[in-house]
Amino acid sequence: xxxxxxxxxxxxxxxxxxxxxxxxxxxxxxxxxxxxxxxxxxxxxxxxxxxxxxxxxxxxxxxxxxxxxxxxxxxxxxxxxxxxxxxxxxxxxxxxxxxxxxxxxxxxxxxxxxxxxxxxxxxxxxxxxxxxxxxxxxxxxxxxxxxxxxxxxxxxxxxxxxxxxxxxxxxxxxxxxxxxxxxxxxxxxx
Amino acid sequence: xxxxxxxxxxxxxxxxxxxxxxxxxxxxxxxxxxxxxxxxxxxxxxxxxxxxxxxxxxxxxxxxxxxxxxxxxxxxxxxxxxxxxxxxxxxxxxxxxxxxxxxxxxxxxxxxxxxxxxxxxxxxxxxxxxxxxxxxxxxxxxxxxxxxxxxxxxxxxxxxxxxxxxxxxxxxxxxxxxxxxxxxxx
Numbered sequence: 034x035x036x037x038x039x040x041x042x043x044x045x046x047x048x049x050x051x052x053x054x055x056x057x058x059x060x061x062x063x064x065x066x067x068x069x070x071x072x073x074x075x076x077x078x079x080x081x082x083x084x085x086x087x088x089x090x091x092x093x094x095x096x097x098x099x100x101x102x103x104x105x106x107x108x109x110x111x112x113x114x115x116x117x118x119x120x121x122x123x124x125x126x127x128x129x130x131x132x133x134x135x136x137x138x139x140x141x142x143x144x145x146x147x148x149x150x151x152x153x154x155x156x157x158x159x160x161x162x163x164x165x166x167x168x169x170x171x172x173x174x175x176x177x178x179x180x181x182x183x184x185x186x187x188x189x190x191x192x193x194x195x196x197x198x199x200x201x202x203x204x205x206x207x208x209x210x211x212x213x214x215x216x217x218x219x220x221x222x223x
Numbered sequence: 224x225x226x227x228x229x230x231x232x233x234x235x236x237x238x239x240x241x242x243x244x245x246x247x248x249x250x251x252x253x254x255x256x257x258x259x260x261x262x263x264x265x266x267x268x269x270x271x272x273x274x275x276x277x278x279x280x281x282x283x284x285x286x287x288x289x290x291x292x293x294x295x296x297x298x299x300x301x302x303x304x305x306x307x308x309x310x311x312x313x314x315x316x317x318x319x320x321x322x323x324x325x326x327x328x329x330x331x332x333x334x335x336x337x338x339x340x341x342x343x344x345x346x347x348x349x350x351x352x353x354x355x356x357x358x359x360x361x362x363x364x365x366x367x368x369x370x371x372x373x374x375x376x377x378x379x380x381x382x383x384x385x386x387x388x389x390x391x392x393x394x395x396x397x398x399x400x401x402x403x404x405x406x407x408x409x
Binding site: 103132155159166176181184185187190 | 349370
């Protein structure tokens with residue numbers, strides 16, 4: 034467990050300012066939030082939490098990258114997450130066993146916020162708590178849209194067509210002008 | 224039955240003090256729908272979320288041309304919450320399974336509630352977060368099942384392939400051993 038308040042000492046308030054969800058917060062709220070975040074340093078390959086464990090905390094990644102794996106599926110890597118992203122936010126808001134195992138890919142620093150602290154924040158600094166919840170909702174919603182798309186594709190729906198790339202070097206049309214007319218005339222007379 | 228009483232049927236809002244409930248009651252609109260009525264249409268632009276006060280609804284989605292029943296939601300559930308967040312098209316339809324009472328909260332009112340910093344806003348936001356998380360869990364489970372089913376099908380195909388091959392081999396054996404023994408005249 035890290036030291037409470039260490040995030041404030043590490044300039045956590047500045048990191049928080051970089052999040053869209055925390056932009057609307059005043060400096061006082063950002064400082065209030067960074068005071069309750071605990072800093073945790075992870076060494077490479079160190080696990081942050083294991084699938085099936087009860088989860089109390091969510092983590093904001095400050096540095097490094099983390100990888101989520103599903104134990105049941107031969108440890109298949111599910112996704113990588115980097116600075117500014119949230120990890121473990123679901124069980125923090127809605128208690129349930131952790132659905133994945135998350136470990137650090139390289140050395141990483143995360144800021145931890147547990148459920149009880151979030152609840153306290155709701156009373157002491159409601160705007161800060163609101164910023165956290167908004168970040169959770171955005172994270173979950175983005176993943177939900179992505180999952181919906183994958184489910185549709187698995188069920189045989191064609192993938193949404195990406196914007197059409199510019200047509201690749203089509204055979205050049207004869208240029209207008211004297212030469213073009215000559216080429217056209219030659220082709221026409223074939 | 225007042226809208227405040229309706230709001231108390233939503234677990235996240237139950238413990239709100241009276242003045243906060245009154246604020247919320249002022250901004251939501253109550254809607255009674257009969258069984259079969261469409262509350263949310265898949266693909267339509269989303270501008271609101273709903274609290275299910277009474278009755279049950281079905282979440283239906285047409286995927287790859289086939290209609291599917293994704294989920295059934297009970298009293299006290301929040302639905303349509305993604306619409307409050309990204310404003311994208313509705314990902315599924317929601318249809319009343321029984322006569323229902325819902326409270327609709329429009330996006331603009333949700334945003335105002337949040338920027339007011341009121342407790343009502345915090346609680347609604349919590350309900351939205353919880354509903355989104357549960358929806359994500361259901362979707363994760365569904366995708367895992369679908370992928371497992373596809374894998375099982377592939378295995379089945381491989382097994383069938385092997386069987387056909389085995390049968391062919393067997394046929395050859397039958398053909399070989401089943402030949403009437405030719406008796407040569409002594």
